[in-house]
Amino acid sequence: MTGNATRGFSYEEDLLFERSRPGRCGVELPRNDVPEVDPRALLGALSRDELPGLPELSEVEVVRHFTRLSTWNAAVDLGLYPLGSCTMKYNPKINEKVARLPGFAHAHPFSPASETQGLLALFFELERCLAEISGMDRVTLQPAAGAQGELAGIMMIRAYHAQRGDKRTKVLVPDSAHGTNPASAALNGYEIVSVASGSDGILHPKAVAEAMSDDVAGLMITNPNTLGIFETHLAEICDVVHAKGGLVYGDGANLNALVGVARPGDLGIDVMHFNLHKTFSTPHGGGGPGAGPVGVKASLAAYLPTPVVERAADGTYQWNDALPHSIGRLHGNHGNVGMLVRAHAYIRALGPDGLKRATQLAVLNANYLLARIRGAYHVPYANPVLHECVVTDRMLAGTGVSTLDVAKRLIDHGYHPPTVYFPLIVNGALMIEPTESESKEGLDRFADALLAIAEEAHTDPETVRSAPHHTRRRRLDETRAARKPVLRWQPGGA
Amino acid sequence: MTGNATRGFSYEEDLLFERSRPGRCGVELPRNDVPEVDPRALLGALSRDELPGLPELSEVEVVRHFTRLSTWNAAVDLGLYPLGSCTMKYNPKINEKVARLPGFAHAHPFSPASETQGLLALFFELERCLAEISGMDRVTLQPAAGAQGELAGIMMIRAYHAQRGDKRTKVLVPDSAHGTNPASAALNGYEIVSVASGSDGILHPKAVAEAMSDDVAGLMITNPNTLGIFETHLAEICDVVHAKGGLVYGDGANLNALVGVARPGDLGIDVMHFNLHKTFSTPHGGGGPGAGPVGVKASLAAYLPTPVVERAADGTYQWNDALPHSIGRLHGNHGNVGMLVRAHAYIRALGPDGLKRATQLAVLNANYLLARIRGAYHVPYANPVLHECVVTDRMLAGTGVSTLDVAKRLIDHGYHPPTVYFPLIVNGALMIEPTESESKEGLDRFADALLAIAEEAHTDPETVRSAPHHTRRRRLDETRAARKPVLRWQPGGA
């Protein structure tokens, strides 16, 4: 292990159900001040007697259980978490505090606008900021994550064409795209046409032109793309698509490479999503929640999901439900509001200069790291990168050490691995996104670990192939898990 | 390692000063809305230019620094923390929440009583509860910890005698007493007379009678004593002391063995302290803060520290500063209020039955654990124990394994060691207090670890002697630290 990690131990902890003992309970209810009701008598067969699957534990045991579990995770607060495309930047503590203010945390979505002006004002201002940052005209905050944003965006594209009586059946998606792009378009009933990236890793107008037709509703594109490379021909590509009546969807997962430096809207993007849990620092929570607002050009504003927030002449804020052409509602309520509050606090903390600075340093970090490890790892594309870089295991060929092994070995050095085997167009990809939160010394330590592993792959490949060696659990057998799935605990196993 | 701990790793982290880089900062102030002032111009030589010793770090680095440091600690929330005499019971989360309510956390001690009725009401009620639990007549909440409570108590004893023009110079302290007892009495100018415990580990009236004289201000006694044994002759001992005009101070550190079962006041104790951070579940914070309220019999009420809270006829609460015979003020303000709030929440949560139940289960746990390890560890005293038990390393004689080695080896099993080499009257003492928070299975796992170590001491003593083996740092050289003390970081070492 390099200087980042050293000897230690882990606490063990069984499943809740294995620690359960009949008669324990971790809560008590207030004294009951109304008559008891016997459910059986009142509901008969509509009621149940047994609660299988629930454990019985005291408060102290539950607290220890989850505290111990937590110690088995990597986390941004413990160190670099360079998952490419995931933008694991620092999650400011003040955001956690403001999101918990009772006026936000205990407000109800059905409270009338007149009683929730503070929240509507926040929505209105956040929409304005996101529109300004992206160069879009209007924004909806409803989508719960990027993928739902994609769904909403494609739905608006469909509504736009339908409105014109224009039945289009295909959507173009570059082969370097994230899986949610084709999945979201398909969920909209579109047929996916994959467009090949050029040998330089970016999309070329020619390739798009060939695939483009009056049957194509639009193109989904990520910029900078999943290689971290700016799509230099994007404007021209947008023209190609627009010329054939199509629209361009922008996957905003990598917006953190552009904030304050360039605006997707200025590049010709018609509709895009924001991942507030990436670019705008809301914590990823071990899988979520995130938030995936969508920005649109005026041409698509009529199709926004309802309701939308509007400011009345008297300066008060209201909900507007009456958009005749709206694609309708995407969320049971107003979206992942808690995340919106955090993202707004982040924008307030950085301001115009800070937002731009963060972008510049994220890009500097990715370029610096690449410069440090170039030579030990193969760099598939020559183009300059922005906020993340992709390298491969090609130089380890012959050692028997693969990208997966490098990833697992990084864990022994105290690092969460980068994204691996994505984008699919790169063999054995290691996709590394340090974000602006990492200091130069931190990047140097991480680069040293990567170099040490490349070295070790040649001197002692077996140690790398069998990594990790210092975690509570060694390498886990994913094939076994999929072959005979055990998806819940059952008394006496089985 | 037994089932409680297994393989793992630790994150490394340098000192703040080693991570510092000129120009970094983890905070920003609000925009300044008043004229700047040049300190040099205003204050000249009264001002300074340099701030040596302060580091320069961004917020993310500070958060990672302390998050990593935290992972090097054992904690109650991670498992059994059986430090004898320290009562490391579970610290309920609701207590942390209520202590942070703005009306408590941001109140000011100089706000008039009329503006802080909620706090005064809490003080009044907590005093009442502590008096009821202990069998005392009045309580002061001012002392910041047990030792300051001892100081206050002894001061009141002195004031009581002084009031009678009775100049007494000695205080009796059993040889099994905690170090703070003699230290607190000495800080009061008293000469300490040590009284030997009997071969049964408890104090005998005869021994006290022999040491007792008109020159003795009083006796300090811990009950149950530091062996966890109830002082069976306490009532008689109190009579002996009282007969000679002395008073009896009760060290309440072990009150958790008696709550709801017996009351020190009924046993003849005249004045005692409470350790709210032991018996009443306030967290120990890695060393403090605690709170050490003191209860007194009516005979000593006149000497209580000022101010005291009183309820007026109209039901409002006031501060009373005018106790002519008071020993005066012990704290700059009202004591460790945040801890008082937590302790009160604990009493409210348990109620009369819960408080007694907690006592019974704490005693059951200590007795059960002792029964499990008896035979592998020497039990110096035959008397039944209450909330904690003391065993020794005598049975390991010849193996070269000592109490300290057993303690360190427990760490490899994922346990914080018990208190060691205390009380001083027992050679190689291991003083174990499981508290009521530990489940039977938890105790069994811990007993298994202790038995495994005793076994290992015979089969593989070297492994025990060189423990711990799995921590970030191996056994630390305390002698070296004391020989040439390095008590702060300095640029370039030295």
Next chain:
Amino acid sequence: MRYLPHTDADIREMLARVGQPDLGALFESIPAQFRLTRALDVPAAASEYEILAEFEALAAQNEHAGARAWFLGAGVHHHFVPSAVDALISRAEFYTSYTPYQPEISQGTLQAIFEWQTMLCGLTGQEVSNASLYDGASATAEAVLMALRVSKRRKVAVSSALHPHYRGVLETYLAALDFELITLRRGSDGRTLPSAIDRETACVLVQQPNFLGCIEDLRALAHAAHAQGALLVTAVAEAISLALLAAPGDCGADIVCGEAQSFGVPMAFGGPHLGFLTARMAHVRQVPGRLVGETLDADGQRGYVLTLSTREQHIRRERATSNICTNQGLCLMMATIFLALHGKTGMRQLAERNLAKAEYAKARLRAAGLTLPFAAPSFNEFVVQLREPADRALARARAQGIVAGLDLAKFVPELGDALLVCVTETASRASIDRLATVLAGAGA
């Protein structure tokens, strides 16, 4: 800037290493004409102190359940959350980690999800639970899409007593696809009538308890659906009811979906909440979202991993069972802790307390001379008919610090002046009495 560790010296050294003169040069791959030459028009940077003051001011403008007598539910419920929940999800290892793609360094999250899956299967009477979906509404849409895949039919029979927002999201999700939505009428007792189900029906979708608070007879609906070879999809919007009502799976529901916000997740103006979906093992490959499974490590030790990912977008792309990627992980963690704390005993008591409070409220409202239109039994929510426009009654109640419920005029106009009232364990007898008085007010 306090979040950025870079010093000017760092930046100089790093630029030198990458061979660039300045930070701007890093962006030369962006065509010059598209590079922003002005500062963004967003508010100037603020210190923590200013942010806190600003957000406190905004928060203060919203009514919230902490400061009112609260009887408004309708899919977002006010329940008490033990303080251990927030204390534990505030562990940075939980909230600042990503989806557990790398199991060896994510076992904490993975084991908790496995525990959630187990508990939710028990509560819903199913064999498979996923690791959360966005919310109850999208979970319901995903459940219907799953039923359509399983049954390969094209009609969806939807209860008219489904939460209108769930219905809305379902319509949005299905709009592009060529499926047919049929509405199942409501009987006079407030429950769904199993009519209009035929051989083309892919699934019957009902909410339990339904939007009007009525407890459906799931067995009868399952029978009717299965008789036509259709699946029964049951949506649950008030998850606490699962601890008291017959498990949907045991009543024949093939897919159970819905919203678990009531398990310790703050109302937070509607999100983030916790969509869930459980099903039969036979249909596991059609389940949307992430699944955690048990396996062994290289030493043969038990551990947990994300599994059956061939269903998912990152592998299967356009043929995935769903497009979901980021889900509601931390809300799942809250719910898992909430359920662990309550356990068998606590959950049962909590559900019974909700029932008792609601029954008391119903009695008081009846006694106050108001009409409860539906005969079907309810859990903690029910409809009450007023003698005045609901908005007027709501305004009068608000003036007394009571948020009395949801005005149904917009959602179920045929009920006239009606309120949907939700009474949970948080309502004191006194506050219920005040509710009855204020709602009776006009007529009294």
Next chain:
Amino acid sequence: MRYLPHTDADIREMLARVGQPDLGALFESIPAQFRLTRALDVPAAASEYEILAEFEALAAQNEHAGARAWFLGAGVHHHFVPSAVDALISRAEFYTSYTPYQPEISQGTLQAIFEWQTMLCGLTGQEVSNASLYDGASATAEAVLMALRVSKRRKVAVSSALHPHYRGVLETYLAALDFELITLRRGSDGRTLPSAIDRETACVLVQQPNFLGCIEDLRALAHAAHAQGALLVTAVAEAISLALLAAPGDCGADIVCGEAQSFGVPMAFGGPHLGFLTARMAHVRQVPGRLVGETLDADGQRGYVLTLSTREQHIRRERATSNICTNQGLCLMMATIFLALHGKTGMRQLAERNLAKAEYAKARLRAAGLTLPFAAPSFNEFVVQLREPADRALARARAQGIVAGLDLAKFVPELGDALLVCVTETASRASIDRLATVLAGAGA
């Protein structure tokens, strides 16, 4: 009970193992007549929900700095605390651990204390810092006791401008011992006069800035003390001032003690706060309280341990340098994090901001026609003389949501109708203007 894991079955098995028939039998070593036969008269057990409601009601009855314009200090100061501080001290590994007796499993706490010791030595200009004492008042008493041990003399010369509560606690601590307290008069400029120091004087004790907000000339006082072979003990009640004023140690203070609550510790009605004490290495063996030192482990790796414990009660018993055992560890952690976040730049800016705000307030009050009696410079606190009884002015200010300061009538009667006003970075210009207006009120 939710905190107790024992089931009835557990208890039965455990009793069997210890050979007792029931729980009561475990207490037979207590003479029967002393066993309590009734239930304790304390309130019945309450659920979390009830506790929260009850405590919220109590908290709501107290005025606090979060909801008022705040100008009250006098040793307890309202400063903004970055949210990272509470987030980090809420790590269970910090707040649910004990004193780090076992270094191998307590390195987190130990390294943080070592970092605190380093920073505090830098701020106070000293060579040794302990690991906290109870509060500023008892730290001052401990400092004087230490000076008495070092000098072996029996007179203590105390500035009349020492915080009256520090003076009170000092008197309490010294009452039993045969030492003499002499009071040093105050000059007209508000600073302490170095009179009445002689060969019997063990130490001179002054507060910096003093209780009246005046900045003392420590060099002159040190000179006067040292000339007689006495030590200079400097008490600091507003620790932020250390970032702006000449370090007491550099001015000749032999012991620096006081209160570090201003470093991120909530006011909390007066505690828990953070007493500190720093001194010269030459006197290290007379220092009270815990000390952390650097050492090596069995592998030669750097680590930290509690050290020089032969000074302490658990080893030295009645000959210990103090009786302190439990200290203010978690408050030390808050302060260490607070200082780490602010660092050189932030602490300097914070101190300068306090100075600027206070100077602005002084100007406004003067402009409003009020008198500032003392010519000596101040930091963030000062005395203003009113044209009416202070309590009347305070009441009028309170009615406007302003807590205007401390009425000095009780503490320094000779100043007449005077207020001690504290102006920190939390005071906005607007609130200062309102303060000036309301205090001028009567005369205007």
